[in-house]
Amino acid sequence: MSALKIKKGSTKHSAYNLRPTFSDVQETHTLAVLVDNEAGVLARVIGLFSGRGYNIESLTVAEVDHQGHLSRITIVTTGTPQVIEQIKAQLGRIVPVHEVHDLTVEGSSVERELALIKVEGSGDKRVEALRLADIFRAHVVDSTLDSFVFQITGTSEKVDAFADLMRPLGLVEIARTGVAALSRGA
């Protein structure tokens, strides 16, 4: 498990991290869930969210430890503090779930998302799109005489901002990976 560089957090004692009262404030949390990479495990996690009425803002999943058959699911979710605690406890109850980490409360973390953005246009708009891509450090990964496909990585906010700028310049299609996140430090 240590090879995965996941910081041991307060997950095991999450029920003890009590807030004075149930608060109505909606919070956004990023959860990292380590699961057995077996058939149906994603359906279990998603089914939990839909069955109990929780929100999923973003979800990414991929195998991270081939030998250990472990996948990492990163979920961005919103809810009141009580709901977030429930989500973590409910996730922890799923049999193939090994660890649940709330990266939002377990120290600082880095979050990145990758997007591919196709922009069609010619003349000034095409030049402007390329110039903005340069400012955002987006790469051109495909080009024709009247289109680009940009690859951009960064926080979700950065991807949002870039997509907004591309819209008047001929944005036709966008594909995003969802958020991947890791805690900072060793």
Add this chain to the structure above:
Amino acid sequence: MTRQMTGAKMVVQALKDQGVDTVFGYPGGAVLPIYDEIFQQNGIRHFLVRHEQGAVHAAEGYARATGKPGVVLVTSGPGATNAVTGLTDALMDSIPIVVLTGQVPTFMIGSDAFQEADTVGITRPCTKHNWLVKDTDKLSGVIHEAFHVATSGRPGPVLVDIPKDVQFASGTYTEKAKAPVSHYQPQVKGDMETITQLVEAIERAERPVFYTGGGVINSGPAASQLLRELVEATGFPITSTLMGLGCYPASGKNWLGMLGMHGLYEANLAMHDCDLMINIGARFDDRITGRIDAFSPKSKKAHVDIDPSSINKVIRVDYPIIGDVAHVLEDILKVWKSRGRKVNREGLSKWWSRIDEWRKVDCLKYKPSAKTIKPQHALDRLEALTKGRDRYICTEVGQHQMWAAQYLGFEDPNRWMTSGGLGTMGYGTPASIGVQVAHPDALVINVAGEASWLMNMQEMGTAVQYRLPVKQFILNNERLGMVRQWQELLHGERYSHSWSEALPDFVKLAEAFGCKGILCKDPADLDDAIMEMLDYDGPVIFDCLVEKHENCFPMIPSGEPHNKMLLGEASTKDAIGSKGAVMV
């Protein structure tokens, strides 16, 4: 030594390795190889039910009466989908069940084959965990893991889906002892710091109450023993949910009776007015709490639960303790004794005098009748005539279930099987069969309503076939009594579809099944009729015609707190507000 065998043989071998001697099931195309293996051995008794739902409820009854996991074997497609209600029931009530389903061969999965259903997909939300086994080499390991998951932590139902080609193919059998250690190992020891804080609260409390639930029963007989010791030693009052009846004896002097929507006045008021609530293995279910924001406003609350997600789910608690009830009770007792067995005697004695005032209300009193049998009276007599016997009680769901919980006394755990969380009508008959299988010489009674009972009455065939002398005690009001009660209180007495105009003649029905039928409609005949039922060596369908419009009291209306209980007919007018009406 590695042992090679077919998948079908592995199933039987793995069950034997797990100590299983009883299976409830129904054969079909996709499980024929396993049934063939069952035919060729003697260690496992198979009970043929009449419907797969009955198999699961029977296994639940068996599990609840023994503490061992119940095992079910059914075929693919409809066999599996018929099991879904039972699985959901077991999930809601935390009952350990292992369901083995046949599946179409692996190469036909996804082709809409005959009797194919996405069993693991359908049962994912209604099992604790489930597996589709595509490789015979992995089959025995998965079955061992299935038993581990079903019985560890908060118990629950699991399902193993086995394609037919996996049953035919040969593979290596893994013994139970050599199965890989599961990473699923729930925490059983509670946090000592919180336990110590709880003991300090116990020492100070002026108005404490134990609020216990099914977790005490699930934790095993030791948990009930430790609970009794703690209750006697502290002198605290104790109440229990529907699921926990029997963990503390009904004859015990500290017993307040059941709490909740149809709980006893003294139990609910003690919950409302207490200053320390010690929840042991219960889950603040909505039938218990009533209105959340008015739930026991003045108390500090402790919650002992093996499932971390139960804690702070509904009610915020001050002393959360994650762990197994028996382990935690042992630690509470140890710490409390080591600190000098202190309690607040003065506060307690005042608290008990208040409770005694509430007891004087005698909330279970009812108007007797010489003309018709009152359902409460029928249960009073059943209690009087069966008290002290080696007795197990099952119920269906509805008014009769609440009356049974109120009027029958339970002295020991594992003697009360009722569908609490899911509220499954049709639970009781198959459950009583499962209980009787586990305890062939005991007196097993299913207290039923006629409507619930008709939902799984086909299982009387099972009872007759295996000579299981289950007593079906039907309180027949020719109504869906609880629905009728709600329609009276909530929907202007418009009794929409809550009665049956074509009930069978239960005595003739009994004869058709090959068992005994008894009809009783006169209160004067009741005792003799009950004795006739008890003395008959075989299954009995007892048709007890009772008062048709009796309501079940006390009752906390939906959306109201504990101290707004209705005690009888006079108090029911406009009792449920529009906010409460939307709740079930």
